[in-house]
Each structure stands twice: as C-alpha cells, then as structure tokens.
Amino acid sequence: MPAPHRSNDADQNGLVLDDLDRGLIHALHLDGRAPFNRIGAVLGVSTQTVARRYRRLRADAALRVVGLADPHRAGQARWLARLTASPHTAQELANALARRPDTAWVKLASGGTEIVAVVDTPTGAAAGHSLLLHDIPRTTSITSVSAHYLLHTYLGGPTAWRGHTNALDEQQQRQLRPPARVGEPTARQAVTDADEDLLAVLGRDGRASQADLAEATGWSPATVARRLTDLHTGGALFYDVEISSTLFGATTEALLWMAVTPAHLDAVATALAAHEELAFVAATTGPTNLVAHALCADPAALHRYLTHRLGALDAIRTLETAPVLRTLKSAGPLLRA
Template structure:
C-alpha cells in the first residue's frame, strides 16, 4: 500500500530530489528516520527512485531524438530487451501495434552520434524492419518537471526551490573524467551520499559537493524522482503526434504543457512537428486529452495517437510489466 505520507514524500523529492531528510521532516510532520525508512521501502519495492538526468544545458550542446521502430510481431519483446541494453536509448517503450512497435527516447552528445546509433547499432539488429527518427528542436516539458500533486500550496512554498540557480551556461564538452564517474553513479542512484561519491574519485565530500553544485548550476545535470504507476495512479501513457502552424509552436509551453498529466512536450522535425506525451488514468481519458489539446491550440492537427503498453526502460532504469524498477542499464548521454 502507498500511503498519503509516501505520496507527499515523493512529491517533495520531485521538487528537491537530493534534499536531506532533516530538511523534509518538519514539512511532512514526521522524523527524518521515518522518512529514510519510507524511502528505503519505496526504492526496494521499485515504486520510486531518484536519478541524475541531463539538465537544461543538454538541449543546447547535446541532441535529443525520438525513434519509432517497426519489427515482426513475434519479436517485439525480444527487440525491446535488446534495445534497452543500448546506452543511447535512454527510454524504451512497447506501444500498441500501429505505425510503430517501439518508441525510443535517444540522447547523445551530437547529431553524428544519433546517426551512428540509428543507422548502425539499431538498424543492424536482425528484428528491425523500419526506423523513423525525429529530432527535438525545443523541449517545453519533460519528466523532471512533472509533479505528483500531493503537496498543497503552503507546503510547496515552505519547500521552496532546490536553492541552486541554474544558468544553463554549461556544456557537456566541459565535463572531466571525475565528473563522468560521479554522473555514472548518480544515474543509478541520484541520492548517493557525498561520502560514497567522494570515495569513487578519491576526493573529499566538500569537493564532491562543489562539483555537483557546479554541474547543476551550469544546467549540465538535473535530478528527478520517477515513480511506478502504483504511485502516480496514471497507468495509461499516450503520445500524440501532430502538426501545428509554425507561429503557434512557440506557444506550446503556454498551451499543451499546462494541461494536466503532461509528461513530455517537444517541437520536433518532420511533417508532424509536435510530440506530446500524457500519463492518464484510463483509456477513456485519451479522447478527452486530445479534445482539450486541440481546444488549447486550435491549429493543432493530431495525426497519430501512440498508446504505450509497457515501458521497458525509463532514463536508464529497467521496469517490469507493472512499471516497477527492477534494475539499471546505465546511460551516459553526457
């Protein structure tokens, strides 16, 4: 069972993923020890986890692509598991049969790396029949900004922001080898303690703190708290692909991103220049969300509805059929 305290804890960690338990305890009205135990149980059961992800600077110096893969029906699960082992495919989702069988989120340092992944690593797999790749030109909403909605306005006011001002002036090309070692560990567990991280690079906790603060302030890295559908209460994932006039695309953050349950929203290349993912309570909500989206953006023409069946991998974390985390296949988009 997921309690109200569990939900509040997850929401607090979505706002401040690495916050000390002592900071969150007064807000949630329990002891730090209680929060630590609750979080341990949630992570052990695969219901929630914190991980390092590319920050806002990645969209400037890195490359984000969405890849749609066709394969033989009998090969869907096998191919999804194969692709999940590839580092560039940070998210792998089995979708309802249609124009695609798999949908991938691909992060790479540059266009050449995406091209190499799609045309060599992915296309060489024997089960792949066809591949479509579109690139994000602007990212208006993504997983680290999504919130559970369990805390009230007064609690959020007390919680405040992370305390780190992001300038987004960094570049992934500026990363050092110690930075990569730290990020590799934080992709697996974003709440790894400073002392443990310090051991990895033979340094002090104070030095690690300064390194992490620099990486976050520069926008190179961010942290996010992900959850299983048992926690979110939103088991249905749908991705809309559509066309909107060029003049309206820049208004996406004021229209489609404001709709409830928006998980991802991007302007992309190709004839369908808008891609939006929503987490919903049931299948019946798909039509409601599409209607609301078209009302918010009248020029939008929905051309495809991609229904998620099973997320095999989300930002490097392997999930079972119920969306619980069962392992990690480390990613290194930096």
C-alpha cells in the same frame, strides 16, 4: 479532465500511496538529495519515518531517484526514434535498446509492435550516431524506422509531471528547494569530461552518499559537495524520480504525434505544457512536429482529453495516438540484477 490525485490510488500489486508518500515523492522531485531530516521537518514527521517510507517505496514501488545532466549542457543531441517490428521480435529488440547506455525512455506502444526510444548522441558528431545510422538498420525484422530530432522541450526533464508534484504547498516547496552557494551568484554551468564519473553514479542512484561519490571521482567530499551544488543550481544537473504513474491513478498512457501549423507551433506547445494530463511535450523534426506523452485515469479520460481539449485547438492539423503498453526504461540506466 486531469489525471486524478486520490488518497487511495493503488497499483496492480495493491500498494497504496498516502499523503505522506506523495509528499515525500514531491520533495524528492524538488531536491533528489534533500536530507531526510529536512524533508521530515517540512512534512511534520520524524527523520526515521521519512527514511522508513523511502525504503518502503524503493522496495515495493521500485522508486528510484536519479541525477541526470541537462543534455544541452553536456553537449548531447536528443532524438526520438520510432521503430516497428514483427510482434515476436519487438520485445527482444526493445530490451536490447533498453540495455544501451545511449538510450532512455524505451517504451512498447501500438499493440506491442512499435518501439519508441530517446537516443542521446554527441552534438554534431556523425560518429556518435551509430545507433541511428548503423545498428538499427542492420537489425532484422524491423519493418520501419523514423528518427525525430528533439528541437525544444516544453515539458519534461527538470519539469516533472504534475501528477507527481501536487502534494506540497508553495511554502513547503520553498523550504525544500536547494539553496545556492552562500555569497556567490548562480552561474550557468556546463558539464565537462571531469564530471563523467560523478554523473555515472548519480544516474544509477541520485542519493548516493558523498563518500561513494568521492570514491568514484577521486575528489574530496568537500569538492563533491561544491560540484553538486554548482551543477544543480546552475541548471546542468537535475533529479528525476522514477515510479509507476499507476500509483497516482493514471492507468492509461499514450504518445501523441501531432502536426501543427508552424506559425502556431510555439503557442500550441506552450498551451499543452500547462495541461495536467501531459508529462512530456517537445517540438520535433519530421511530418509530425509536436510530440506529447499523456497520462490519464482510463481510456474514457483519454478520449475526453483528445476530443475536448486537443480537439479545441484548430492549429493541430493531424493527431496520431499510440497507446503505451509497457515502459522498459525510464530516465536512468538499467540496474544489473
């Protein structure tokens, strides 16, 4: 059963999303820098209304648009680290990991004693693996560590969870997708060292103004605009929207660690990537070669998903479910208070 999509979904603070809120969030997934007047024209409301809703969601729902480089285009390898620690130190360790610039997606799971984090390291550079090779093993109170290389992502990154992106019809989506540069074919782009300052600002605020980006990079606004278009249309830059999934009715989330028969791994992962309950699916190294992130309405919905949908796939030999208690870091870096 898919995670619900209701007009009266609310988080624990009582904030309720309506159709306009969800349309705006969907629009920002399609183009995180889309002007409010273009979003308003597609949604049938004024520019001022879109701007007010955006400010409300930022203030009351901690919504944030972040611009992120595709790891492969930026010469980065991604690892999924699993750590277990004593209950009285796990929270402190998770906070320390969340503050690091080389981590993303830091979560507390399995009763608060397990930490799961995505770690970015330079491809092929052992010196860049300091977190995995040196820093974590030296930390006290850790009882176990495992690192899983992300070999292929089937769902996640530029492909958002469908719970966030089912508000707009196909015509509206076409109107909001950013066009390529006129008269020039879209070419695959690679992130270079020259893009570092640009990406640093976008990682904090994907809707930072052209003036702010020009000041950070030392480029002209026109150069900034061209580079943003090239990176985005060339697949090297994508925009993510950080907002609590509870606002979309998903109150129960879990990480699923699966061992799949190698001959069927691609077929199973491709099938899972189409499941509306999942926000992330990736093939990894290790004894469990497939990991997924499930978002469900409640524990009963998660149980139905595990037993009816995953249970029907014979190629899944083992399945470990780790409930997520708290997300300390999402896609973008932590912002200083």
